[in-house]
Each structure stands twice: as C-alpha cells, then as structure tokens.
Amino acid sequence: MLSVKENSPVEFSPELLTKFGEIVKRYPEGKQKSALLPLLHEVQAVFGWLSPDAMDKVAYFLNIKPIEVYEVATFYTMYFLEKKGKYNLEVCRTGPCCLVGAEKIMHHIEQTLGVREGEVTPDGLFSWRGVECLAACGYGPVLQIGPEYTFYENLTEQSVDSLIETLKNKA
Amino acid sequence: MGRTLLLTHINVPGIQGFEVYRQTGGYRSVEKALKTMSPDDVVEEVKKSGLRGRGGAGFPTGMKWSFLAKPEGVARYLVCNADESEPGTFKDRYLMTHIPHALIEGMIVSSFALGAKTSYIYVRGEMMPQIRILEKAIAEAKNAGFLGDNILGTGYSLEIYVQPGGGAYICGEETALLESLEGKRGNPRIKPPFPAVAGLYGCPTVVNNVESIAATVPIINDGGEEYAKIGIERSTGTKLISAGGNVKRPGVYEIELGVPVEEFIYSDEYCGGIANGKKLKAVVAGGSSVPILPANLILKTASGAPRLMTYESLADGGFQTGTMMGSGGFIAFDEDQCVVRNTWNFTRFYRHESCGQCSPCREGTGWMEKILYKIEHGLGTQSDIDLLWDVQKNIEGNTICPLGDAAAWPVAAAIRHFRDEFEWHIQNPSESQTRNFGLAHYADPLVQTVD
Ligand SMILES: Cc1cc2nc3c(=O)[nH]c(=O)nc-3n(C[C@H](O)[C@H](O)[C@H](O)COP(=O)(O)O)c2cc1C
Ligand code: SF4
Numbered sequence: 001m002l003s004v005k006e007n008s009p010v011e012f013s014p015e016l017l018t019k020f021g022e023i024v025k026r027y028p029e030g031k032q033k034s035a036l037l038p039l040l041h042e043v044q045a046v047f048g049w050l051s052p053d054a055m056d057k058v059a060y061f062l063n064i065k066p067i068e069v070y071e072v073a074t075f076y077t078m079y080f081l082e083k084k085g086k087y088n089l090e091v092c093r094t095g096p097c098c099l100v101g102a103e104k105i106m107h108h109i110e111q112t113l114g115v116r117e118g119e120v121t122p123d124g125l126f127s128w129r130g131v132e133c134l135a136a137c138g139y140g141p142v143l144q145i146g147p148e149y150t151f152y153e154n155l156t157e158q159s160v161d162s163l164i165e166t167l168k169n170k171a
Numbered sequence: 172m173g174r175t176l177l178l179t180h181i182n183v184p185g186i187q188g189f190e191v192y193r194q195t196g197g198y199r200s201v202e203k204a205l206k207t208m209s210p211d212d213v214v215e216e217v218k219k220s221g222l223r224g225r226g227g228a229g230f231p232t233g234m235k236w237s238f239l240a241k242p243e244g245v246a247r248y249l250v251c252n253a254d255e256s257e258p259g260t261f262k263d264r265y266l267m268t269h270i271p272h273a274l275i276e277g278m279i280v281s282s283f284a285l286g287a288k289t290s291y292i293y294v295r296g297e298m299m300p301q302i303r304i305l306e307k308a309i310a311e312a313k314n315a316g317f318l319g320d321n322i323l324g325t326g327y328s329l330e331i332y333v334q335p336g337g338g339a340y341i342c343g344e345e346t347a348l349l350e351s352l353e354g355k356r357g358n359p360r361i362k363p364p365f366p367a368v369a370g371l372y373g374c375p376t377v378v379n380n381v382e383s384i385a386a387t388v389p390i391i392n393d394g395g396e397e398y399a400k401i402g403i404e405r406s407t408g409t410k411l412i413s414a415g416g417n418v419k420r421p422g423v424y425e426i427e428l429g430v431p432v433e434e435f436i437y438s439d440e441y442c443g444g445i446a447n448g449k450k451l452k453a454v455v456a457g458g459s460s461v462p463i464l465p466a467n468l469i470l471k472t473a474s475g476a477p478r479l480m481t482y483e484s485l486a487d488g489g490f491q492t493g494t495m496m497g498s499g500g501f502i503a504f505d506e507d508q509c510v511v512r513n514t515w516n517f518t519r520f521y522r523h524e525s526c527g528q529c530s531p532c533r534e535g536t537g538w539m540e541k542i543l544y545k546i547e548h549g550l551g552t553q554s555d556i557d558l559l560w561d562v563q564k565n566i567e568g569n570t571i572c573p574l575g576d577a578a579a580w581p582v583a584a585a586i587r588h589f590r591d592e593f594e595w596h597i598q599n600p601s602e603s604q605t606r607n608f609g610l611a612h613y614a615d616p617l618v619q620t621v622d
Binding site for chain 1: 246255256257258259260261263264289291295296297298299300332334335336337338339340351352353354355356357372413414415416417421422423459500502504505508512513516517520523524
C-alpha cells in the first residue's frame with residue numbers, strides 16, 4: 001500500500017531524461033510501459049527513494065496513469081517509498097545464509113548502528129534490513145548496498161565493523 | 172575429472188571480455204548455425220541433445236521450442252530467465268559474472284532457432300553488477316558483428332536487451348516474469364494460454380533459464396548426439412550445481428549428470444565434505460522448494476542403491492523417500508542445524524514472496540509461518556504438527572502457479588522425515604527458546620551420519 005508520509009518535488013535532469021529515452025527504445029512501439037521498472041531504478045539511483053512526485057513524473061513521461069506506477073513501486077522490494085540511510089545495508093536472511101551465521105551478522109549490525117531494521121541512524125548515514133536470498137549462498141553471509149548493489153561476501157563481525165568504518169570515513 | 176562444457180575456460184584470464192572468449196573458440200556456434208543451418212536444424216539438434224530446462228522444472232528444451240506458435244507477421248520472442256532467486260541457487264550469477272559471452276552466444280543461436288528478432292534477458296534487479304557485465308558483453312558482440320543488423324552478412328538481425336527486475340522471487344515464474352517485463356506487478360498468469368502461444372505482448376514467446384540457453388552452444392558446436400552421450404538415461408549433458416550451506420568448499424561445480432551424491436559431497440573435486448569436521452545431517456538438493464532429505468536417504472535410495480545426481484535418481488522414491496533436481500541449488504546441513512528453524516525460515520520466505528492472488532497460497536503460507544514460529548520458539552502444541560500438515564496439504568495443487576506447491580513441499584518433507592525434531596521442540600520448550608542462533612543442541616536420532 002502506498003502511504004504517503006512525505007512528498008518532495010523532484011526535477012529530472014536532462015541527462016536522466018536522455019537515459020529514459022534510450023531505455024524506452026528497447027521496446028516495441030506502444031509498449032513503453034515496459035520501461036517502468038528500469039526507469040524507477042534510475043530515479044531511485046539519483047534521489048535515493050521514490051517520492052510520490054517522482055512517481056507521478058515517471059507516469060507522465062511514460063504516458064501511463066500514476067496508479068500504474070504506484071502498483072509496481074509497492075509490489076517490488078527494491079523500491080523505497082521513504083528515505084533510507086545514505087548507505088542502506090541489505091543482509092540476506094534466507095535459510096542458506098542462516099546456516100552460516102547471517103542471523104548473528106544482522107544482530108551485530110543492529111547493535112553497532114544502534115537502530116532497528118528499517119530505521120535510519122540520526123546522522124542519516126545508515127539504515128539496514130534483512131532481504132531474501134540474493135543468489136550468493138556459497139559466499140554467505142552476504143550483504144549488498146545500492147544503488148550499484150556492491151556485494152560484500154563471507155561476512156564476519158570484524159569485516160562488518162571495518163565496512164561500517166570505511167563508509168563513515170567516505171561520507 | 173569430469174567433462175565440462177560450460178565452465179571449461181572459466182579460469183582463463185580475461186575470459187569475461189570478447190577477445191579472449193573468441194580466442195578460446197567463442198562464437199563458433201553462431202557462425203555454424205547462421206551460415207550452415209536452418210532454424211529448424213538448430214531446433215532438431217537441441218531435441219537430439221535431450222537437454223532439459225535448467226531453471227527447475229526440467230522440461231525438454233527442444234520440445235518446448237517446437238511448441239512455439241509461428242503465425243505470419245507476428246513477432247516472436249526469446250526471454251532469458253535470469254531472475255535466479257530460488258534459495259540455494261547461485262549458478263546463473265556465476266556464469267553471467269565470469270563468462271557472460273557464453274550466455275550472449277547462446278542467446279544468438281537460440282533466438283535464430285526461434286526466429287526472434289528481439290530478445291530480452293530478465294535479470295533480477297539486485298544483480299546490477301551482472302547487468303553491467305552483460306550490457307558490456309552485448310556491446311562487444313555487436314561491435315564484432317555478431318549482433319545487430321545482418322549478422323555476419325547472413326541477413327539475420329537480432330537485438331538483445333537486458334531488463335532489470337525489481338526484487339521479487341515470483342518473477343522467476345515465467346508468466347510473472349512476462350508481466351514484470353511488461354512493466355506490471357509480477358502476478359502469474361492463468362494458463363492456458365501458454366507463453367508459446369501468447370507470451371510477451373501477447374506474442375509467441377519462449378522463456379528459458381540462463382544455463383539452458385548457454386548449453387545450446389556446445390550442443391550446436393559438437394552436435395546434439397555428442398551432448399546426449401554425456402550423462403545417464405534422460406539426464407543428458409552437464410549441469411551446474413551450486414553447493415552451499417555447511418560444505419567445506421561451497422561454490423559452483425559443473426558435473427556430468429550421473430555423479431553419485433556421495434562423491435559430490437565428499438570428494439575433493441567437489442564439496443570436499445562437511446565443514447569444521449562435522450557430520451552431515453540433511454540435504455536440500457535442488458533449491459528451497461524441493462523436499463529435504465535426511466543424510467541416509469540423500470546418499471542412498473530407499474532400496475539401498477547409491478543416489479546419483481540425475482533427474483531420475485534424485486526423484487527415486489517419489490516424495491515419500493526421494494526429492495528433485497530442481498534448480499541445482501544444493502544445500503547441506505551439518506549435525507548442529509535445526510530443521511524446524513530452517514523450515515520456519517523457508518516458510519517465511521514463501522509468505523513474503525507470495526504474490527497474493529490465490530487464497531490457499533496467500534493465507535496458507537502465513538498460517539504455516541505462524542505455526543512454525545510457535546513450534547520453533549517453544550510455544551507449540553502436539554496438535555500444531557497435524558495442523559501444519561493439514562495446511563500444507565490444502566495449498567498443494569490448489570493455486571495458479573507452482574509457488575504454492577513450492578511452499579508446501581518443504582514443510583511436508585520436514586515433517587515426514589524429521590517429525591521427532593518437531594516433537595522435541597514441543598516437549599522441550601525452554602531449551603528451544605534459549606538456544607543460540609540457528610543451533611540445535613541435540614543429535615537427531617533419525618540421522619545415520621556418514622564419516
Ligand atoms: C516461484 C517460481 C520461481 C521460479 N524461479 C525461476 C528462476 O529464478 N529462474 C529460472 O530459470 N526459472 C525459474 N522458475 C521456472 C520458470 O517458471 C520456467 O520454468 C523456466 O524459466 C523455464 O526455463 P527452462 O525450461 O530453461 O528451465 C521458477 C518457477 C516458479 C514457479
Ligand atoms: S500460488 Fe501464490 S505466488 Fe502463485 S499465483 Fe497464487 S498467490 Fe501468487
């Protein structure tokens with residue numbers, strides 16, 4: 001369900017609109033709605049989440065109804081309908097990763113960041129959540145960070161600590 | 172060493188790029204197919220090879236291709252299923268990361284066979300790095316004249332596009348995938364019509380797994396009959412198995428179909444045994460959806476024959492004592508792992524991933540998760556086990572798509588083979604609550620461990 005907690009008006013840059021145009025060309029005439037998922041990824045990569053205004057503008061660009069965008073944005077887990085931390089740590093929580101310690105890693109991240117799943121740290125830098133199988137079961141526990149979905153494998157509490165440290169210093 | 176067809180050159184430096192891939196014999200199948208064969212010849216070779224779909228269902232690929240409707244003036248599509256989300260499965264990611272051109276080459280040959288002029292590779296959205304790799308490989312192939320207009324001067328033209336998903340397991344189901352590719356929610360379609368008649372944009376469409384498509388390359392290079400010589404009976408060729416869980420050497424292995432399960436687990440060529448000197452307790456052999464088997468039944472069939480890595484042998488005994496090849500996601504559990512906890516985890520996964528169209532799946536997965544949570548956390552009663560059995564039975568076979576079955580089977584198998592572990596949780600509530608994460612501090616009396 002789409003629950004609008006906040007809205008923020010967005011402006012799509014000419015570069016972004018050019019990219020949109022390129023993507024739409026992948027599909028036959030009249031089937032531009034196929035571009036919806038890729039476009040939402042592009043928008044989220046720029047703004048960090050999908051505000052209602054951003055979704056409406058995507059609908060306008062694709063010449064479809066806003067509800068068609070909301071439907072999709074609420075169905076798929078990768079789209080954020082609210083702001084996340086600058087670094088959103090997504091840890092695999094499915095069976096195979098749990099066999100090799102994913103639950104411990106999530107617990108450790110929760111303790112270290114001091115926020116619960118889905119919450120953002122007060123400085124806005126971090127948030128985290130458990131996600132379903134990332135098709136990396138042989139390298140578990142694993143986590144990913146968007147928008148490029150960089151992958152961190154064979155996690156230990158130590159490697160999580162140093163990752164968080166590195167990201168803090170980068171920010 | 173077993174024979175390999177897909178991963179032969181995996182360790183050659185630079186194999187991810189076009190030049191090196193080409194030097195190792197890459198794109199020969201495109202030259203051969205487009206210049207010396209008709210589309211029907213290609214379909215015929217794939218039929219002869221006996222190749223069975225590597226996405227999970229094991230349907231013969233050549234036969235699937237021959238069902239494709241070919242009305243005049245209507246576009247036909249090949250869509251590659253690279254959604255890879257079945258827990259335990261990570262072979263397609265491996266192939267696309269390390270030898271992306273093997274998939275692109277297979278896409279060209281397969282598209283030619285089907286008469287597709289536009290093809291899509293639907294990759295799960297989380298695999299953004301792999302999407303970039305594939306896009307680069309497509310650009311390289313196009314640059315070298317293997318894609319685009321009038322390929323190699325043969326008059327055949329093809330474009331391949333990569334489509335990202337949005338993070339939803341259900342989009343691996345082929346009709347949900349097509350809905351998603353059309354820019355909609357991933358709700359599976361009611362069949363018929365099948366995609367071969369009305370698929371993408373209502374046009375005839377073939378959906379194939381990454382590995383199935385890559386396998387067409389050696390089939391065209393060496394001929395379908397050569398391919399069929401590898402393997403046993405109706406399990407021909409090689410198969411990528413992704414091994415995870417508590418094995419010593421997790422990873423992706425290409426096996427000749429027919430390797431004994433025992434060899435696969437214990438030989439140093441493959442998994443190298445169970446990690447940390449532990450004993451094997453159970454195996455989920457083909458991704459989270461297939462029935463879990465205790466160690467004794469995965470190593471030997473009920474009749475005492477060694478169990479082999481083939482479609483037939485893994486299924487020997489039906490669901491009473493057997494399992495399925497599935498997607499090749501091989502998950503090993505050591506003696507410390509808790510079957511109840513894992514079943515709860517998998518059920519939570521299916522509840523989360525149910526698209527919600529069918530009541531038995533939508534409601535049933537939620538009920539099963541709740542009951543399993545209770546049992547796992549020491550709040551269960553004896554009658555919960557029967558209730559759980561009842562719920563799973565009422566999901567199976569009563570839904571639009573097979574996700575309902577996929578959610579029911581693991582629960583049924585866990586109760587069938589590990590009932591006393593469920594009972595233990597109910598009889599020892601305090602211990603089941605104070606346990607460490609994921610650990611069961613008792614040995615399962617059912618399991619015959621192997622040294
Ligand atoms: C819930 C569900 C998830 C599936 N996920 C995948 C998947 O991630 N990858 C895949 O290739 N097939 C998946 N399949 C199987 C596809 O529906 C389809 O059978 C397959 O892509 C056909 O390709 P193949 O014949 O080459 O195996 C899934 C099926 C179901 C019911
Ligand atoms: S079985 Fe489940 S996932 Fe499949 S269509 Fe029905 S509700 Fe959706």
